[in-house]
Amino acid sequence: MTNTKNVEKSNSIEQVRYGCAIGAMHSAFAIPRVIPITHCGPGCADKQTSNISFYNGFQGGGYGGASVVPSTNIHEKEVIFGGEDRLRKLIESSFKVLDADLFVVMTGCIPDTVGDDVGAVVSEFQDRNLPVVYAETGGFKGNNFIGHELVTEAIINQYVGDYKGPLKKGLVNVWSLLPYHNTFWRGDLTEIKRILEGVGFEVNILFGHESSGVSEWKNIKKAQFNLVLSPWLGLKTAEHLKKKYGQPYLHIPTIPIGAKETSSFLRKVVDFAGIDKNKAEEFIEKEERKYYEYLEDFSDFYAEYWWGLPAKFAVVGDSAYNLAVTKFLINQLGLIPAKQIITDNPPERYRDLIKEQYKNIAEDVSTDVEFEEDSYAIHDKLRKTDFGHKPPIIFGTTWERDLAKELKGFIVEIGFPASYEVVISKSYIGYRGALTLLEKIYTTIVSASA
Incomplete structure (x- = not known):
């Protein structure tokens, strides 16, 4: 969409940085052997796939995504007469043709606007004990971050079900990065599970290759607590689970990168759960020793300049990676924050909490953060930023590549869209991911300087 030069008066967004609510179909097929069914206009699902999982690390669609996703592809007829019968036939056919443990019906703008009773259609199949749920995810509901929590709540309410039994000590549900939208989510969730298991937890990671799929989701209700590891995404889900199952939750806004943050994170979670601290400290000591041995090797290069x-x-990107990367660069590398811009449009009720994290980003460092979705405005702010006499480094997206050249700086793509990254299992968080991030940063700098 073309933007006007008067950014303050324009309601348009140039170079969008998220999908619409139905883009959370990626959250559905991020669960092993779960397939979304989209009830929407032709092209809606395909465009979400192209943007979120293809031109964003070329991640692929996995078992139940991309070209696998069934869609009603409704037209003018369904706008006038309704699309319930078309949806009913598609669900019936999907059960016959596709092998899935759970189907998630998701709606687009058209059926939500004309008033299709999707719940009634889906309930016909639920009454036959068939594994299917639905979520109303028309684009006017919000972006794919909002859609994600609509999908998770739908699965919890309609599939996981009620529970009045005991909670299992040491079992934790993890709510963190947005699948596929966060380019490195698969590797990151793998690292989160690894380090939590390392200190003694049993982990429901819920999404990605480390998840057990729907059996793990069925196990959600037995967890001792929920861990929300992000500035805001997952809080709504955790609050819902607290009401539904009586589960407490621990909110840690900063996703840890590097030894200092990761060890601090693990100790907080261990303290909250009351599990064996000795086992946790043994794991932390082992991981820190490896980390700093590698860092010592790196220091020869870093010291020479x-x-x-x-x-x-x-840093320009969604709140989770923005906060995590900013904190790592300041505390680990001693770099100076010049501009931090969050692009995922967090709900207003969470913004003061996010701002507070930047006010206490390090012991002696405080910085401000801005919320902006429009690339025209973002790039205008970056052009006006004082980066000093050295070339700046921008942690952003493909949308910032030309701007980095204009500023004679460097670009490291850390979020949606990342069209110059091919991502399979790469992670930038935890102990191991931090070393990968260091390699990426300084390989980018050295190769550009050659």
Whole structure:
């Protein structure tokens, strides 16, 4: 969509940085052997796939995504007469043709606007004990972050069901990164599960290759607590689970990158759960020793400054990675924050909490953060930022590549869309991911300087 030059008066968004609510179909097929069924206009599902899982790390669609996703592809006829019968036939056919443990019916703008009773159609199949749920995810409900929590709540309410039994000590449900939208979610969730298991937890990671699929979701209700590891995404789900199952939750806004943050994170979770601290400390000590041995090797390069390394940086991206990367760059590398811009449009009720994290980003460092979705406005802010006399480094997206050249700086793509990254299992978080991030940063700088 073309933007006007008067950013303050324009309601348009240039170079969008998220999908619409039905884009949360990615959250459905991020669960092993779960397939979404989209009740929407022709092309809606395909466009979401192209944007979120293809031109964003070329991640692929997995077992139940991309071209596998059934769609009603409704037209003018369904707008006038309704599309319930078309949806009913599609669900019936999907059960016959596709092998899935659970189907998630998701709606687009048209059926939500004309008033199709999707719940009534789906209940016909639920009454036959068939594994299917539905979520109303028309685009006017919000972006794919909002859609994600609509999908998770639908699965919990309609499939996981009620529970009045005991909670299992040491079992934790993890609510963190948005599948597929966060380019590195698969590797990141793998690392989160690894380190939590390392200190003694049993982990329901819920999404990705480390999840057991629907059996793990059925196990949600037995967990001792829910861990929300993000600035805001997952809080609504955790609050719902607290009411539904009486489960407490622990909210840690900063996803840990590097030894200092990761060890601190693990100790907080261990303290909250009351599990064996000795086992946890043994794991932490082992991981820290490895981490700092590698960092010592890296320090020879870092200390020389042969390549005119940048001193100031900007981060442009969703709140989870923005906060995590900013904190790591300041605390681990001593870089100076010049501009931080969050692009995922967090609900207003969470924004003060997010701002507070930046006010206490390090012991002696405080910085501001801005919320902006429009790339025209974002790039205008970056052009006006004082990066000093050294080349800046921008942690952003494909939309910032030309701007980085214009500013004679460096670009590291860390979020949607990342069209110059091919991502399979890469992670930038935890102990191991931090080392990968360091490699990425300074390989980018050295190769650009050659």
